[in-house]
Amino acid sequence: MSRVYLAYMKKNFKGGLTAQAGFTLIELLVVIAIIAVLTTIIIASLTSAKNKAIDKAVQTNMLAVRNQAQLYYDGAGSGSYAPSQSIPLSNNCAIGMYGADPVIVKAIAQIVKDRGVDYVACFSTPATYAVVAKLKNTNDYFCLDSINTGKFVDGNSNAAWNGMYGQGSQGGDPNVKTAVVDTNTALCNG
Numbered sequence: 001m002s003r004v005y006l007a008y009m010k011k012n013f014k015g016g017l018t019a020q021a022g023f024t025l026i027e028l029l030v031v032i033a034i035i036a037v038l039t040t041i042i043i044a045s046l047t048s049a050k051n052k053a054i055d056k057a058v059q060t061n062m063l064a065v066r067n068q069a070q071l072y073y074d075g076a077g078s079g080s081y082a083p084s085q086s087i088p089l090s091n092n093c094a095i096g097m098y099g100a101d102p103v104i105v106k107a108i109a110q111i112v113k114d115r116g117v118d119y120v121a122c123f124s125t126p127a128t129y130a131v132v133a134k135l136k137n138t139n140d141y142f143c144l145d146s147i148n149t150g151k152f153v154d155g156n157s158n159a160a161w162n163g164m165y166g167q168g169s170q171g172g173d174p175n176v177k178t179a180v181v182d183t184n185t186a187l188c189n190g
C-alpha cells in the first residue's frame with residue numbers, strides 16, 4: 001500500500017534528504033471520521049444546553065412577572081389584575097397589567113424574544129391571571145398564575161399548543177385550550 005507523505009523531508013547526517021514515514025490514506029480518513037463524530041456530539045450537547053438555558057430564562061422572567069403582578073395588584077391595579085372585564089387567553093400580552101406595568105412589559109418582551117410570539121399566552125380576570133409559555137427543550141408548558149409559583153404542564157403534542165388560544169398562526173381546536181389554562185378561572189391546569 002502506498003504511503004502519503006506529509007510534505008517534509010529530513011536531512012541525514014551526510015547532507016542528503018531522506019523521506020520520513022507518513023500516514024496511510026486510511027489512517028487519515030479514520031482520524032477525520034473520529035473528529036467529525038466528536039464534533040457532532042459536541043454540537044448536539046451545546047444545542048441542548050442552549051435550549052435548557054432559554055427555558056430557565058423564560059421561567060425566571062415569568063417569576064418576575066408573578067412578583068410584579070402582585071405589586072401591581074396591590075398598587076396601581078387597585079385590587080385587580082385586569083380591567084372590569086376578563087381579558088381572553090391570547091398571545092396579545094399587552095392588555096391590562098401586561099401592558100400597564102413596565103417591569104411586566106419588559107419581562108413579557110424578553111419571554112417573547114426567547115420563545116417567539118406564538119409560544120406565549122396571557123389571560124386575566126379582575127381576580128386572577130395566568131401566563132403560559134411553551135418551553136423549547138422539553139416541549140412542555142410553564143404556566144404561572146396568581147395562586148402558584150409556576151408549574152409544568154405536559155405538552156404531548158403541538159396540537160395542544162396550536163389550539164390553546166384558538167387564534168395563533170397555526171389555528172387549532174379552541175377546545176384544547178383548557179389543556180393548559182382554565183379559561184373560567186384564569187388558573188393553570190395540570
